[in-house]
Amino acid sequence: MPRLFTGLEIPPDLAGELAMMRGGLSGARWIDTDNYHITLRFIGDIDMPTAREVATLLDDIRRQPFTVTLEGLSFFGGDKPRAIVAKVQPSGPLVELQAEQERLIRRLGIPPEPRKFTPHVTLARLRGAPGIAVADYLSYRGFLTRRFTADRFVLFSSRDSVGGGPYITEEVYPFG
Template identity: 65%
Template sequence: MPRLFTGLEIPENIGHSLASLRGGLPGARWIDPENYHVTLRFIGDIDGLAANEIASMLFRIRRKPFEVRLQGLSSFGGKKPRAVVASVAPSRPLMELQAELERLLQRVGLDPEGRKFTPHVTLARLRDASNRDVADYLSVRGYFPAQVFTVDRFVLFSSRASVGGGPYLVEDAYTLSA
């Protein structure tokens, strides 16, 4: 049973730039740069028939290429931080693509996504990291010059059931064109 999700790939040069922010945070499990991505919609563990139906249905999406802007670092998890992320500015084209994916996947029978879409790139998963350690890390490394790249496709990723952080495989790619 594959575990699937849709997402945006991060260009290699931006991945290298983000990787330079690694280190200096106790309890962090750093994601390998080749696994950086922006998740658009988590699909989950599904059977092969449903996976094929989803993969073919995603070709219906017709969107233009758009820019994505990474700006600054933050953490998820509130009082119990669970991840350090690069924030993604929520542009209209990005939000509309994600909403269309959500609608299509619900039509196939998936339950609605339970969390509000907050675009980001996960850099590290945290285990037993204190608020103080995360705050100290963000105060030193949290600012970096905005990184902008053009998205001309989104992809269907698969991952193995694991603790997280990859490896992620591109199962199919869907071109965005004018």
């Protein structure tokens, strides 16, 4: 059974800048730059016939390229931080693309995504990092706003793991 999700790739030059944020936080498992992405829709573990249906259905999406804006670093997890992320501005084109994918995938009988769409790039997964250490880490890291043009989205697969890759590009869906 493949574990699938859709996402936007991060351009290599921007991934290199994000990689400069690594280090200085105990309990962080840093994600390989090749695996940086913005998840649009986590699909999960599905059988091969359903995976083929998903791949075919996504081919119906027609969008124009759009600008994606990364705006600073943050974390997920509240009192128990679980990830360091680069925040992504939820622009109209990005939110509309995610919503269209959600609608199409639900048509196949795949359950809705229970989490609210919060676009981001995961930089590190955290295990046992105290909140104060995460706050200190973020206070010393300056990451200014960066933009790139999304000209396609990707259907990725991953192995069942604790997250962070490796991810395999299964299909590419160009915009335009």
